[in-house]
Amino acid sequence: MSLRHVYAVTLKEIRHILRDKATFFLVVFTPTLLLLLLAYAVTADITHVPISVLDMDHSPTSRAFIEQITLGDDLELISHVNNIKAIEDQLLKGSIKAAVILSPSFERGLYAMRGAGVQILVDGTEPQSGGFAVDKIALRSDEFISKLLVKQFAAQGMNIENLLPIDVRTQTWYNPNLKASVDIIPGLLSIVLALPGMSVALTLAREREHGTLEQLMASPVGKSELLLGKMIPYILSGLINIPLTTAIALYWFGVPFNGNFGLFVLLSSIFFFANLSMGVLIGVFIHSQAAALALSLLLVLFPGFFLTGIFFPIAAMPPIVRMEALALPGTHYAIITRASFVTGAGIDVLWLYGMALLLMGIAFTGIAAYSFKKKLA
Amino acid sequence: MEYIIQTTSLTRKYGQLIAVDALDLAIRPGEIYGLVGADGAGKTTTLRILAGVLTITDGEAWIAGERLATNAEKIKSNIGYMAQQFSLYGDLSVSENLAFFADIYDVWGVEREERTRYLLEFAQLTRFHNRRAQHLSGGMQKKLALASTLIHQPDILLLDEPTTGVDPVSRREFWEILTELHLGGTTIVISTPYMDEAERCNRVALLHNGRLIRSDKPRDIQSSVEGDVIRLTPENWQYAQQQLKQIPGVLEVQTYGNRLHVLLSKGEGNLSYLESELDRRAIQFSGLERTPMRMEEAFISIVSKLEK
Amino acid sequence: MAKRIWSLVIKDFTHLIRDWWLPAFMLFGGLLELLVIGWATSRPITNLPMMILDQDQSTASRKLISALKNTTTFSISHYALSYDEIDTAMDRGSINAAIIIPNKYGTEIEAQNGKPTIAVILNGAESTAATAALRSIEGLIADLGIGITIERFGLPEEALAGFIPSLRVWFNEALNEALYTTPAELGLMLEFTILIFAGLSFSREREMGTLEHLLVMPFSSLEIIAGKSIPVIIIGFIDFILLGGIVRFAFDVPIRGSVSLLLIIALIYILVELGKGLVISVSSRTQHQAFLIIMLVGMVDFLFTGYAVPVESMPSILQTLSNFIPAHHWLVILRGILLKGVGLETLWPNVLALVILGIVIGSVSIFFVRRSLD
16 A cells, blocks of 8 residues: 555545535534534433422412422422313423322321322423423422321321331442533534544545546556545544534533543544444445435434434343444444543553444445445446 | 557447447557547447456456456556546646646656646646636646646556547647657557547547447548548538438438538549439539548448448 | 426436435435334333342342342343442443442341441443433332331331322323334434435535536526425425334324324425525535535434423523424424324414424525525
């Protein structure tokens, strides 16, 4: 392989990118821009989930109960309603995500130790806020009721300190407040940094569509020289984006970075190589830009969101899909980004993922170089 | 080495379609060798095969002693190939395009600078060296493409219709460049739809439906065609053309502006025979005279015979 | 006029059939992908790898462990012998949670006023999994705790049952997770399909230089726009029906509302996205540019579908912005018709917003396209 040939192709590709201001801007700043927007929205803590209450008891205890439920700013009591029909309407309109119904015998039942008659209604169509509201309401309801019950038991001569005697001491490592931003923002890096690289699939298809590939085929430039030369500019644009996106995560969103930055950059370069080699593979087989673009979306963007474990844990996926997820470079890189930012794991842990990415890159590039023929047909 | 390019029973199929059919070519070093034929005759396919960018379905091809099917990569640095459509990078400038091809053909150092300067001068592109290739005129684009294929001083040039869509002045300049290269010893294989260009070749191959009809010097091809060409200027050329075709012995009638060229089977009394036939059909005309057979007539005559 | 538009439509379809990879990928690849992604993500979180360090080795600790196994939330990967093992496994990210049962756990449970403790360690590097793990463990420990209290004080079996709030999940009584996930996934794929076909329509012709041919032909710019739009609308509609079919039949998501209303609004939505795609298309010089812009726009829109975070919880500026995102209204309508069975009487604000956005985006797009064509 001649490094000069690789350099020539790289220089040419960089010129293509620089020549058009819009393309240059998009290639270089898409990751940073996207991270800003995605992170902003994705990691907002769930707050102000609208709920309503139907209090059929109207007792001091029920009022105290309702007060306790709506104590924080995570749930927002938007209305007291008088009948269940009103709740139904609100749920249909989507103006509330959940509702609490207290039975007419709420207070009496509690003091008679018969039961409380608390009912929670929740909108089953909301992916996030409904479940969140139920958790919060149930938790506070339990706290309120158990305190009251302990008192009642004491009055009956039973010294029950706690209805739930097992004390669970929870420690959350790496992310003590379990903030979604801490792990999801590094996870998002694995998507946004992958995107510009998909352009490499288009550049091969473009040369085919424009007829310039024919000229290259007739020249002595080697297949792997051509493919590598096309990958390098996008590795560089990825490397430019690492400090940019890391800075945004750190300073804008306050995500900690606990790992070794040098190691992170190294592993990121390996990821770019693996990701780009997938793009090159697409470009070798798919001869039109439009189709290459569509396939990139199917192989990188959509799985990047759903299958790399950023939002949904890979462990919970069906085994076949888990295998598919592990065949995607993004999955391994998502582990690396989260580890570098959150757990601060070092080379002793991450070498495995780096190795997997390296092997993928070599395999994809190898298949691409083997399958790419310097022939039109 | 007697032949620098040689093919035996070279065949290329696209599915059922046979684009090149058992082609035997033998091209000598230093020749300008023309490929002529109608669209779809197989010229582009042949050149692409010789450039090593198309696989061979059947038969053999050797270039500079290397077997093309197996050693194509070895000879690519000796070949300059210019595809029919513009295949340089439109968003790169003239000198960036040249520099890129210099890089991938390993032209370095002083030689590179000299070649670049020389080729820009030679193609009269010096003034435009900073212009993006897509903003050049068609003729300048062709010259830039040629300059790019010459950057490494190839021994063999394969040019696929290099002058199609080029204005007459640029075409003449283009041929001057080719002549200069020819004098320098470069082997040039050129396909062209223009018969006047075919006449400038040392030898031409006449292709028809993928088959080689003849391969000879242009003059020999012309003289081998049996027949005479007579030209005239009729009053109503449409009517005249239609009538002329019905005259026994007329092989072909071609229009040149308002003039007609009539190809007749060879014979002594041709001129007077045609005159009387024209009179008999009440065709008004002027300027009836014999004219030398041109490549174009020879080509059409041969092809129309084949099609009959 | 209709005839000339028709000829343009036929021309575009001919291109699509010639480059059949594109429609094949977008339509059938998209379907397959929705199947895989929907299948993978529409399920409760289960099988989270967990480590247990049982220092007690008592009947009580074994009871706890078997209760953990029964939740299916966890798959117990390993019984650790020391704390270090947990430490290493956490650092490797190979477990999501660990439970340490201290050696007095059993005796504390036996004692009348004993205070058994257990320690839970969660891996915060995967917050979704950690949250699910915590929820599951807390529920399980609460159940165990109530059992202990009942036993200790000789209370009747169901004495405390009435104090736990009863839960009714509306619109999704069967707790089918696909109801949450697949509509948003459908929305994402449909949007990208429309944006790609519309976004490439002009940028491809411009890049290949064939736009000039189109412009010199005797078509008015409106005819050209119509000729380019009709194939996209047809493809978008087919895509919606295919994806909708998958959501309905493969994932058992009900269609509780009016199918015809759904189809009409889908058509409106397709037109709105088409308008966006055409603006992207005429403002891009190359397909590459169009591709990068489509990704930016499409990903941003996806945020507002409520897949990852409810729109109500976003910063107020983003909430305001969400009103201008067609995909946001579309998802509200889609969920409303499919899952809640509501109609225009409830959804009219979103439908109205979609129509207004459609008119605005449509006029902007026609203005833009005409300006760049003339």
